[in-house]
Amino acid sequence: MKIVALVGSIRKASYNQQLAKFVQRRYIDQIDVVIPDLATLPFYDQDIELEAPEVVTEFKKLITTADGVIFVTPEYNRGIPGVLANAIDWLSRVEHPLKGKPAMIIGATMGPLGTVRAQGMLRQILDAPGVAARTLPGNEFLMSTVQNKFDNNGDLIDQTTVAGLDRCVQNYLKFVHELARIKEA
Numbered sequence: 750m751k752i753v754a755l756v757g758s759i760r761k762a763s764y765n766q767q768l769a770k771f772v773q774r775r776y777i778d779q780i781d782v783v784i785p786d787l788a789t790l791p792f793y794d795q796d797i798e799l800e801a802p803e804v805v806t807e808f809k810k811l812i813t814t815a816d817g818v819i820f821v822t823p824e825y826n827r828g829i830p831g832v833l834a835n836a837i838d839w840l841s842r843v844e845h846p847l848k849g850k851p852a853m854i855i856g857a858t859m860g861p862l863g864t865v866r867a868q869g870m871l872r873q874i875l876d877a878p879g880v881a882a883r884t885l886p887g888n889e890f891l892m893s894t895v896q897n898k899f900d901n902n903g904d905l906i907d908q909t910t911v912a913g914l915d916r917c918v919q920n921y922l923k924f925v926h927e928l929a930r931i932k933e934a
């Protein structure tokens with residue numbers, strides 16, 4: 750099963766990138782997680798959306814062929830970062846490749862609130878008509894004080910956090926299978 754992880758931070762030492770890579774390694778027996786570089790996307794521009802650059806077309810194809818999408822979002826000024834908003838804006842137009850796609854939201858912050866505000870905003874965005882991704886109600890993974898929770902290899906060392914992630918991912922994968930089964934029926 751192919752899952753695309755869209756990470757809202759493009760900085761080298763990003764905790765959210767580390768979280769995405771941890772997910773990629775930890776669930777490798779169940780899913781193949783692809784992490785595209787969102788920095789390669791130009792700013793969304795309605796003037797060019799019908800003849801979008803190749804990088805945008807390829808990005809949309811990647812989402813179309815994915816079984817699901819994991820959004821890994823930092824919180825910027827109580828909302829989602831522009832990098833992620835930009836990617837979603839491209840995906841919300843013309844082919845609408847996120848439509849009906851099972852999505853999961855996770856996120857990490859150095860602060861105490863675990864990206865709860867960014868995640869709330871993102872759930873609302875995913876519900877927009879042009880986006881229309883499917884999220885599982887109540888399935889939430891919030892990671893606070895992230896600076897204390899990874900070791901030097903990028904592995905999560907806090908076992909309560911790992912257990913929470915396991916729960917969230919397994920609920921999500923059941924949801925992905927369930928939606929696929931309904932689609933086939």
Ligand code: FNR
Binds near residue numbers: 764766824828861
């Ligand atoms: C932040 N940060 C932050 N944290 C938070 O919990 N709520 C917030 O509203 C914000 N706002 C914010 C704005 C901007 C512009 C920056 C750069 C940072 C802190 C942020 O969560 C922290 O820097 C994370 O480490 C960013 O994620 P990555 O880059 O480590 O993945």
